[in-house]
Amino acid sequence: MNRRPPLRLLAAAFVVAALAAAGAVAQHFRLFERGWFAVAQWRQGAEWQARALWLPDYDVVVEGRPIPGVENVSALTYDPDRKTLFTVTNQNGELIELSLDGAILRRIALAGFGDTEAVEYIRRGTYVISDERRQRLFEVRVDDATRSLDAAASRHLSLAIGRSGNLGFEGLAWDPDGQRLFVAKEKPVRIYEIRGFPEATADFAVDVADDPKRDRGLFVRDVSSLQYDRRTGHLLALSDESRLVVELDTRGRPISTLSLSRGHHGLKESVPQAEGVALDEAGTLYLVSEPNLFYVFRKRRVPAGAAAAPAAAMPYSRTA
CATH class of the missing domain: 1.20.5 (Single alpha-helices involved in coiled-coils or other helix-helix interfaces)
Incomplete structure (x- = not known):
């Protein structure tokens, strides 16, 4: 039964x-x-x-402004010498210079760079562009006359760290004081620190390190862009899927966030697919979202004495 x-x-x-x-x-x-x-x-x-950018104090002042004639913007960096922004597209292969209000200033054709997902200002006229799928980093030179760039003519570094197709290198950030290039892997979330490229050491050795404890503490589902703040020594991590910008202090701890969802920080609509974040010397945040949307966030108030001297380097654990 x-x-x-x-x-x-x-x-x-x-x-x-x-x-x-x-x-x-x-x-x-x-x-x-x-x-x-x-x-x-x-x-x-x-x-x-008292010692942070403090993202809760930021509000949107330019929301979702289309960048005409551009598709699939991916990444953003601020050039303090030119007072402009640079982004890359990962379909037709272009490096695009933008004004601080999102207008196109020029388009630079890219040849042989693969799946370009990130660009980062290093020093006057020098940038790094990443190839996500093949995990390559290219050092490129750009001046007023540049109209095209060829990967074959560019110094590059190839890495093979946990390859996972289209979930590779998505974000770059440069620390000029510590001479570190931060490289973000989209999924699973990892942030690597590279010394010796693009600024070579005396013996041209390249050192790659990470901080597993810091990465485990990140409560985001992916990382699509990075930004280093020289004044505080803090790192910003942008997550498309979590619709967040997270501020990490010099110990790698999350200390503040900026939500990219509707109703937060003055946003009337959620940012659809955030792909790049940049920060200028005044603390203004710029952001781009696929397919071609441009955003600006500014701090609603700046406390007296908020500017800080460059902080000590973020510690990390070495990998074999």
Whole structure:
């Protein structure tokens, strides 16, 4: 004779399944890490605010302005010498110079660079462009006369770190004081630090390191762009899927966030697919989103004495 399981066993099985599903969802959206961050920010926010960019104080002043004639913008960097921005496209292969209000100033054709996903200002006239799929970093030179760039004529560094197709190198950031190039892997989230490229050391050795503890503490589902703030020594990580910009302090701890969802920071609509973030010397944040949208965020108030001297380098753990 077949007997049906007791109702309490069915109920217990249902509860276990529900808890497992809830745990999986919480892990997917990094809810435990975000909850811990919320508690830490509540307890230490006043201390952090005094020595941070402090993203909660930013509001949007230019929202979703289309960049005409451009598709699939990917990445953004600020050039302090030219007082302009540069972005790359990953379809038709272009390096595009933009004004600070998002107008196109010129288009530079790219040949042989592969799947270009990031560009970063290094020093006057020198940038690094990344090839996401093949994990290559190219050093390129740009001046007023530049109208095209050929990868074959560019010094480059090839890496092979946890290759995963189209989930490779998505973001770059340069620390001019520590001579470090931060390179973000989209998924799983990793931030590598490279010394010796593009600024070569005396023996031309290249050192690649990471900080697993810092990366585990990031409560975002992906990283699409990075930005280093020289005044505070902090790193900004942009996440498209989590619709967040996260500020990391010199110890790699998340200390503030800027939500890119509708209703936050004055946004009337959510940023659809954030791909690049840049910061100028005044602390203004610029952001681009696929397919061709441009945003500007400014701090609504700047506390007296907020500007800080360059901080100590962010510690990291070396990898073999």
